[in-house]
Amino acid sequence: MNPAWLLARTLRDPASAGKLGPGEWTALFAVARAEQMIGTLAMRIQGLPMPEDARRVVRDAIASAEQGRTAALWEAEMARRALGDIPFVLLKGTAFAAAGLEAGRGRSIGDLDILVARDLIEEAETRLLAAGWEWVKPDPYDDQYYRRWMHELPPLIHRERDRMIDVHHTILPLTARITPDPRAILDAAWPLANGLRHPSPNDMLCHAAAHLFADGDLAGGMRNLWDVRCLVEQFGTEGLEARAEHHGLAGEMTRAIRLVQALYGPEPLAGSAGGWGDRLYLRRLTARDGWGRPTRKLTRLAFYIRSHWLRMPPAMLVRHLWTKWRKAHSPG
Amino acid sequence: MARYRAASLATLRIVPTDALTLIYHRASGITHIVDAPVPEILEALAEPLSADALLAKLAAQYDLLDADALALAVRLDELAAAGLVERL
Amino acid sequence: MxxxxxxxxxxxxxxxxxxxxxxxxxxxxxxxxxxxxxxxxxxxxxxxxxxxxxxxxxxxxxxxxxxxxxxxxxxxxxxxxxxxxxxxxxxxxxQRGYLLLHASGVERDGRAVLMTGISGAGKSTLAALLMARGWRFMGDEFILIDPATGMAHAFPRLISLKNEAIPVVEALLPHARFGPRLTGTPKGTLRHVVPDAPAIAAMAEPAAPALILFPRFGFDPAERPVPPSEAFVRLTQASTNYVTLAERGFEALTDLVARAPAIAIDYPDTATGIEMVERLA
Structure with a gap:
């Protein structure tokens, strides 16, 4: 079995880990690390019978995820203190962790992503800068690029804690064809007891779908689809279709649900999923070898170009790539 | 006037050593190495206090020789930046 | 692959x-x-x-x-x-199971001596030479502290000798197995030596940390006791996973500096260094 499919199967059906041989365990852990899902996997299989060596990896992965969760929630708390009365909504991993959702169990969390109303974004920036956050890159081209075309401030990093914050005012770049409604996400957000807020479940699902198909080159896709799977399990899909329609993400949402079925559903479709489009996506999502290394270079490249295409109209894409090449940056 | 509140003592692991005190803050996962009177400030701020009230409380309890309002304000800013104290 | x-x-x-x-x-x-x-x-x-x-x-x-x-x-x-x-x-x-200290270590009679310091402090060389004198070699790069027990675990990978240390150790360990001489590496000339049989045989056995040394090579002989708070700070800087271990790391390290005395030693040459370590241990 392809090791990425092995990961998907073990997440879906943890008891199946009981039958794994040493080589399969090794590949499973390598791919789970590469997909940044080792904590999620560890939470799913902890307590099941397994070899001693595997138990140690699982124990350490859980401890690591716990520490990541503490650090992420602390960043959210410090952002709350810095932003004062500016309303904001936590996005992605930090939102799942803060709300104690199934999707957050063991999940690795990178930067702090928050959503702020567009007319308050400058004030948010000012307050964060006053509270110890700084610009990551002083590069004027990148800066202009972010401010003009992306859906966020240029990333800020905290000078003491060395953690990044991405302040978004919408969930997709302004250059993308699809323009979700950030105001609606802010208005429908759910409050938590500690003063933080997270998007409603349907908005979190829409964001996951947007992130998967429109905003990225499918990197981290297995984790993204796991988020979708957990959110759907926990909250169901009532009103989801209408919400996705409202954000202009109906097609993306439908495909995400189909791919979740294929990867993590009760009857996975491995080789025979839906149409050609779904099969190509699945090939890209599961392109890993037993060392966790990326495989299927051609499939990946196609998705990389496609990802940039979606985010920027073609003329702008050329300009962007040209500027990057001249600076000898390699893509990705 | 701004009031200050310390992180709850339940979230702190405080280990006094030779001269300095080691503090592990569970909520942030950050270790702080502090000198007097930081442990005393944290204890005094179990309930929210203004800087002036804090100064009075410290002066009364610990017999502070240099009851300096400006120095205390600077310490409180540092502690707020470190997250050990929250400005309310 | x-x-x-x-x-x-x-x-x-x-x-x-x-x-x-x-x-x-x-x-x-x-x-x-x-x-x-x-x-x-x-x-x-x-x-x-x-x-x-x-x-x-x-x-x-x-x-x-x-x-x-x-x-x-x-x-x-x-x-x-x-x-x-x-x-x-x-x-x-x-590494998430053990507190990782960037240190070399040797053990005798169940007592582990940990040596940590900046690059060039000679911690690899000292550990290799102590091994030649009958100490059990525990590692020249990382020593692992088990947060659950406070015990030091060995990580006896190949000993990595650099530049002038190579002929010194070659002369003292004529029967040891050496790797190829690697010239022009980012660290200069480098040669690996295999830890001796007792080090490999005992590598699963932990030892109680008994002494923490902060050696400095190339100075007149000097010893200075390092107070626990300073040892704590220096060891957090010598650990790549202190922060990720969270409270377990804090416990392991406060426990370590409470139980093992710490001494900063300056030594002018390896012979003096060895003499100082053996006297203090």
Missing amino acids: KHVTSLRIGPVGFRIGSAWRAPIDALDDLYRDYPRPVIPDFNVHLFAARPWRRYLRPSVHIGGDFVIPDAAPLPLAQALLAAEMGMNLQMALG
């Missing part, structure tokens, strides 16, 4: 894959007396950036479960160093 081996160092298992045969052969030879893990804790891979670079001016990129971006590749002649660096990197970035 075309060529694969696996090995266990102390409590940690590695699987190493390579696009070339040579580094795997070198590892299999030098680590031949080490046990093999059933399921490794970490993977390391040595690969070529482009397929043709396996043959044309081959340069070895270091990959693994944990990587740093922009790690410069090494020439194929230094592939053994690349493998060692890859394993160190997994430990430095990925």
Whole structure:
């Protein structure tokens, strides 16, 4: 079995880990690390019978995820203190962790992503800068690029804690064809007891779908689809279709649900999923070898170009790539 | 006037050593190495206090020789930046 | 991966894959007396950036479960160093079970002496020479502290000798097994030596930390007791995973500095250094 499919199967059906041989365990852990899902996997299989060596990896992965969760929630708390009365909504991993959702169990969390109303974004920036956050890159081209075309401030990093914050005012770049409604996400957000807020479940699902198909080159896709799977399990899909329609993400949402079925559903479709489009996506999502290394270079490249295409109209894409090449940056 | 509140003592692991005190803050996962009177400030701020009230409380309890309002304000800013104290 | 081996160092298992045969052969030879893990804790891979670079001016990129971006590749002649660096990197970035101290260590009668300091402090050389004098060698790069017990666990990978230390150790350990002499590495000339049989045989046995030393090479002999708070700070700086271990790391380190005295020692030459360590231990 392809090791990425092995990961998907073990997440879906943890008891199946009981039958794994040493080589399969090794590949499973390598791919789970590469997909940044080792904590999620560890939470799913902890307590099941397994070899001693595997138990140690699982124990350490859980401890690591716990520490990541503490650090992420602390960043959210410090952002709350810095932003004062500016309303904001936590996005992605930090939102799942803060709300104690199934999707957050063991999940690795990178930067702090928050959503702020567009007319308050400058004030948010000012307050964060006053509270110890700084610009990551002083590069004027990148800066202009972010401010003009992306859906966020240029990333800020905290000078003491060395953690990044991405302040978004919408969930997709302004250059993308699809323009979700950030105001609606802010208005429908759910409050938590500690003063933080997270998007409603349907908005979190829409964001996951947007992130998967429109905003990225499918990197981290297995984790993204796991988020979708957990959110759907926990909250169901009532009103989801209408919400996705409202954000202009109906097609993306439908495909995400189909791919979740294929990867993590009760009857996975491995080789025979839906149409050609779904099969190509699945090939890209599961392109890993037993060392966790990326495989299927051609499939990946196609998705990389496609990802940039979606985010920027073609003329702008050329300009962007040209500027990057001249600076000898390699893509990705 | 701004009031200050310390992180709850339940979230702190405080280990006094030779001269300095080691503090592990569970909520942030950050270790702080502090000198007097930081442990005393944290204890005094179990309930929210203004800087002036804090100064009075410290002066009364610990017999502070240099009851300096400006120095205390600077310490409180540092502690707020470190997250050990929250400005309310 | 075309060529694969696996090995266990102390409590940690590695699987190493390579696009070339040579580094795997070198590892299999030098680590031949080490046990093999059933399921490794970490993977390391040595690969070529482009397929043709396996043959044309081959340069070895270091990959693994944990990587740093922009790690410069090494020439194929230094592939053994690349493998060692890859394993160190997994430990430095990925180890979560033990508090990792960037230190060398030796043990006698169940008492472990940990030596930590800046690069060039001579901690590898001191550990190798103490091994030659009958101490059990625990490691020259990392010592692992178990937060649950406070015990020091060995990580006796190949001892990495640099520049002037090479002839010194070659003379003192004439029967030891040495790796190839690697010239022109980022650290100068480098040669690995295999830890002796007692070090390998006892590598699963932990020892109680009895003394922490902060050696400095090239100064007049001097000793200064290091108070626990200072030792604590210096050891957090000598640990790559202190923060990620969270409260367990804090407990392990406060416990360590409370139970083991710490001394900063300056020494002008290795003979004096050895004499000082043995007197203090």
